Amino acid sequence: MAELVKLTIDGREIQAEKGALLIEVARQNGIEVPAFCYHEDYSLQAACRMCLVEIEKTPKLQVGCTTPAAEGMVVRTDSDIVRTARKGTLEFLLTNHPLDCPVCDKGGECELQDMVFRYGAGESRFVERKHHVDEKQWSPVVYFDAPRCILCYRCVRACNEGMGVGALGVGNRGAISEIIPNHDDHLECDECGACIDICPVGALTSGSYRYQTRPWEMEHVGTICTHCADGCKTTLGVRNHEIVRGNNRDRSGINDEFLCIKGRYAFDFTKHPERLQSPMLRTEKGYQPISWSKALAIVATKFSTVKLAGGRFGVIGSNHTTNEENFFLAKFARQGLETKNIDHHRTGDLAAFFDALSGKNNVLATTADLYQAKAVLVVGADLSQQHPFLAFQARANVRHHDGHIYAVTTGEVREDQQAVASVRVEKGGELAGVESLRDKLKAEGDLVIVFGDAVQGDVLRKLVAFGDSLGIPVKYVCLVDYSNSRGAFDMGVTPKDGGLSREQMLAAADLDVLWVVGANPLKNAQLASKNAFVVVQDLFMTETAKQADIVLPAASAYEKSGTVTNVCGEVQKLAQAIKVMGPKTDLEVMGLIAKEMGLDLGIWLPEKVFAEIRKSVHGYNMSQGQLAVGPAATMPLNGRVAALPGTIQSSGDTLFTSGSLTRYSGILNSVMEAPGQLYRGKGQ
Amino acid sequence: MTFSPQLEQRFAKMLTRYPEGRTRSAVIPMLIYAQDEVGAITRDVIEEVAKRCKVTPVQVDEVVGYYSMLHRKPQGKFHVQVCTNISCLLVGGEELYEHAKKKLGVGHKETTADGQFSLEEVECMGACSWAPAVEINYDFHHHVTPEKLDQLIDGLRKAH
Ligand code: SF4
Ligand code: SF4
Numbered sequence: 001m002a003e004l005v006k007l008t009i010d011g012r013e014i015q016a017e018k019g020a021l022l023i024e025v026a027r028q029n030g031i032e033v034p035a036f037c038y039h040e041d042y043s044l045q046a047a048c049r050m051c052l053v054e055i056e057k058t059p060k061l062q063v064g065c066t067t068p069a070a071e072g073m074v075v076r077t078d079s080d081i082v083r084t085a086r087k088g089t090l091e092f093l094l095t096n097h098p099l100d101c102p103v104c105d106k107g108g109e110c111e112l113q114d115m116v117f118r119y120g121a122g123e124s125r126f127v128e129r130k131h132h133v134d135e136k137q138w139s140p141v142v143y144f145d146a147p148r149c150i151l152c153y154r155c156v157r158a159c160n161e162g163m164g165v166g167a168l169g170v171g172n173r174g175a176i177s178e179i180i181p182n183h184d185d186h187l188e189c190d191e192c193g194a195c196i197d198i199c200p201v202g203a204l205t206s207g208s209y210r211y212q213t214r215p216w217e218m219e220h221v222g223t224i225c226t227h228c229a230d231g232c233k234t235t236l237g238v239r240n241h242e243i244v245r246g247n248n249r250d251r252s253g254i255n256d257e258f259l260c261i262k263g264r265y266a267f268d269f270t271k272h273p274e275r276l277q278s279p280m281l282r283t284e285k286g287y288q289p290i291s292w293s294k295a296l297a298i299v300a301t302k303f304s305t306v307k308l309a310g311g312r313f314g315v316i317g318s319n320h321t322t323n324e325e326n327f328f329l330a331k332f333a334r335q336g337l338e339t340k341n342i343d344h345h346r347t348g349d350l351a352a353f354f355d356a357l358s359g360k361n362n363v364l365a366t367t368a369d370l371y372q373a374k375a376v377l378v379v380g381a382d383l384s385q386q387h388p389f390l391a392f393q394a395r396a397n398v399r400h401h402d403g404h405i406y407a408v409t410t411g412e413v414r415e416d417q418q419a420v421a422s423v424r425v426e427k428g429g430e431l432a433g434v435e436s437l438r439d440k441l442k443a444e445g446d447l448v449i450v451f452g453d454a455v456q457g458d459v460l461r462k463l464v465a466f467g468d469s470l471g472i473p474v475k476y477v478c479l480v481d482y483s484n485s486r487g488a489f490d491m492g493v494t495p496k497d498g499g500l501s502r503e504q505m506l507a508a509a510d511l512d513v514l515w516v517v518g519a520n521p522l523k524n525a526q527l528a529s530k531n532a533f534v535v536v537q538d539l540f541m542t543e544t545a546k547q548a549d550i551v552l553p554a555a556s557a558y559e560k561s562g563t564v565t566n567v568c569g570e571v572q573k574l575a576q577a578i579k580v581m582g583p584k585t586d587l588e589v590m591g592l593i594a595k596e597m598g599l600d601l602g603i604w605l606p607e608k609v610f611a612e613i614r615k616s617v618h619g620y621n622m623s624q625g626q627l628a629v630g631p632a633a634t635m636p637l638n639g640r641v642a643a644l645p646g647t648i649q650s651s652g653d654t655l656f657t658s659g660s661l662t663r664y665s666g667i668l669n670s671v672m673e674a675p676g677q678l679y680r681g682k683g684q
Numbered sequence: 685m686t687f688s689p690q691l692e693q694r695f696a697k698m699l700t701r702y703p704e705g706r707t708r709s710a711v712i713p714m715l716i717y718a719q720d721e722v723g724a725i726t727r728d729v730i731e732e733v734a735k736r737c738k739v740t741p742v743q744v745d746e747v748v749g750y751y752s753m754l755h756r757k758p759q760g761k762f763h764v765q766v767c768t769n770i771s772c773l774l775v776g777g778e779e780l781y782e783h784a785k786k787k788l789g790v791g792h793k794e795t796t797a798d799g800q801f802s803l804e805e806v807e808c809m810g811a812c813s814w815a816p817a818v819e820i821n822y823d824f825h826h827h828v829t830p831e832k833l834d835q836l837i838d839g840l841r842k843a844h
């Protein structure tokens with residue numbers, strides 16, 4: 001426990017930790033000290049002078065954001081002199097500010113507007129001409145309007161410290177200082193938009209959102225990013241049934257203020273012109289749109305006939321659909337179609353993982369653990385590229401808790417910059433690399449081991465044995481690729497009990513039906529069975545859909561409710577941001593097919609299906625109430641998990657790719673860094 | 685990008701002069717010497733200095749923007765810098781600067797058509813005791829009057 005001191009703020013006696021910053025002490029006691037540059041996640045800057053406070057026996061006003069609390073201090077945050085100082089600071093910040101609030105993107109949610117409203121003077125003594133600089137475009141997603149900038153350095157610090165990129169700096173000096181990008185007139189960076197969201201004013205604006213709408217004209221829907229497996233919360237701004245922006249400025253959710261380019265911008269696939277709008281039937285004249293009722297009847301009849309004839313089904317589920325959909329699909333396959341042939345593209349060896357952890361408690365790391373653990377060991381993954389949020393957590397851990405990072409990878413990674421030790425290995429040499437760190441790791445208080453698809457099967461078991469042998473508490477994250485890769489596995493979309501794996505289904509010459517729900521297995525593979533009736537549910541005419549007999553247009557994650565499970569096993573709720581006319585949710589489609597077939601698979605409402613999941617899926621016994629307030633972590637399985645046939649391989653998506661969705665996101669394709677590459681170190 | 689062998693030698697030595705891991709300390713001297721040889725701080729120079737000092741280009745860019753003696757565009761062969769800060773101002777610095785503008789026919793940060801002279805109004809150069817002060821390239825001139833400035837400029841013109 002830190003030493004406590006007594007001080008007085010605005011006449012109130014307050015106890016605080018010695019050395020705590022006055023601004024924080026005041027906040028914790030419900031006293032607002034206004035601030036622009038101060039940001040609790042990043043280094044201190046003391047650049048804006050908005051937080052001035054009066055301290056008795058100190059001749060001049062002091063900045064509350066860097067002055068530590070000390071015994072006997074008498075502080076005033078609301079005296080006449082402080083109020084005058086704030087007015088002066090704001091008047092000064094407005095010297096060159098264009099005051100173009102009526103057209104500024106930030107108008108209505110601008111910290112400068114709010115501060116002037118609350119603390120500012122009504123008029124300015126400056127009559128001089130304002131210094132003007134033209135607006136600049138630094139990348140397809142980042143624009144900079146220098147006159148609006150108040151030089152708080154938040155963007156610079158967010159990029160340096162939060163992202164580990166360091167793409168922004170400050171050029172010139174004095175009144176003409178301005179933020180500059182790393183390559184003269186353009187940015188080469190993560191294109192994450194963190195700098196834009198953290199900007200208190202409208203100086204940094206987003207290519208996709210700028211001049212689109214006023215903030216109060218949108219509905220704000222908090223949901224979960226549908227791209228990688230990290231499960232960031234993204235708040236979608238919706239206007240006229242269209243998503244116009246994504247951000248996390250309210251810092252809710254597991255990811256605080258973090259989002260990568262995908263969570264912040266790559267929602268544009270929802271309105272891609274090639275989006276399927278109605279069921280399509282393959283005919284001699286190519287694909288013809290047909291009505292839903294016709295399409296469902298065709299699929300149901302085919303399924304029933306094949307089932308009656310004892311034919312062979314293959315069912316491939318999705319890394320992106322909800323837990324409810326995956327659960328319903330698995331039930332549909334096993335009970336409705338009476339087949340064991342169900343699988344999905346597995347991107348991490350979760351079966352071996354749960355098997356290796358069987359019987360152990362408290363071994364699954366959450367995203368918060370990466371921020372809190374004494375040490376994080378990354379094995380066989382380019383974390384900043386493949387799991388941007390997990391990498392952000394580890395960086396924040398170093399910043400705030402002096403956490404240690406270790407990396408055992410086949411190439412350079414951004415984690416090297418902060419790592420206590422980085423070990424380069426050949427593919428397959430991961431275990432030896434980890435072993436070489438044994439003494440260092442043993443000396444850590446506790447450890448989170450995060451590993452990629454190179455660690456599977458026996459190697460995975462050996463890694464867990466290694467963790468056990470360290471004699472310190474160890475938790476693990478088995479990396480998987482997509483927003484519900486973990487859920488697909490947990491919901492049983494796997495070929496257990498002797499079913500065919502994905503590859504085996506594609507290779508089976510006598511398959512009668514291939515049913516693909518939200519996946520693209522034929523992207524790089526051939527379907528052996530020439531007579532198979534292929535049903536595909538998807539958003540787009542993917543390589544797989546192009547081989548289908550019938551294609552059913554599906555709603556995306558942003559267009560439905562339900563739950564998804566992230567890479568750390570945290571279950572979170574989706575919220576429907578927009579309604580779609582043509583497509584239907586996969587759950588509804590499956591429910592309707594079941595109804596057509598006369599099957600009784602239960603009600604196909606997400607909450608009803610989740611109630612069933614709670615009862616029958618181990619580790620998912622969480623209430624809707626729990627889910628409503630935040631993520632609920634799953635528990636590891638207790639008991640052995642049989643090895644499953646099939647190939648396990650990560651797609652190796654970078655920051656700028658997202659599996660089959662990549663090509664339908666104009667934003668992801670527009671940035672110069674796309675498609676990016678793994679193991680290039682810092683990434684620039 | 686490479687520099688002349690002499691400069692390369694100088695840079696190599698420079699980098700050994702700082703404690704381990706502090707190569708960033710060499711950014712300013714490297715920029716100044718590179719500017720003297722290249723004529724200006726070009727984008728290439730920025731990227732090169734960043735690489736050699738193990739910092740990011742934007743960090744070098746910040747330094748270039750901050751220090752007025754670092755120029756992104758080539759200056760005249762003779763760069764005339766007239767101080768108009770307080771000490772010089774009190775004893776005729778501003779008149780001197782106005783005179784220089786007329787004499788050279790160019791303004792602040794401009795270069796004569798023949799590329800011989802460029803002019804810059806500068807802040808304090810630390811020569812207050814001898815105000816008003818003028819610096820031409822690296823040479824200081826003290827107690828400068830308009831007549832003395834004419835002589836200086838004419839002398840340089842003749843000599844070249
Ligand atoms: S978009 Fe992200 S990576 Fe690029 S400059 Fe802004 S904060 Fe840095
Ligand atoms: S651009 Fe925005 S965040 Fe960056 S310094 Fe200016 S006001 Fe602050």
Ligand code: SF4
Nearest residue numbers: 225227228232260263
């Ligand atoms: S890190 Fe993953 S979940 Fe988070 S915003 Fe990026 S793609 Fe989405």
Ligand code: FES
Nearest residue numbers: 035046048049065
């Ligand atoms: S918040 Fe203290 S100086 Fe900006």
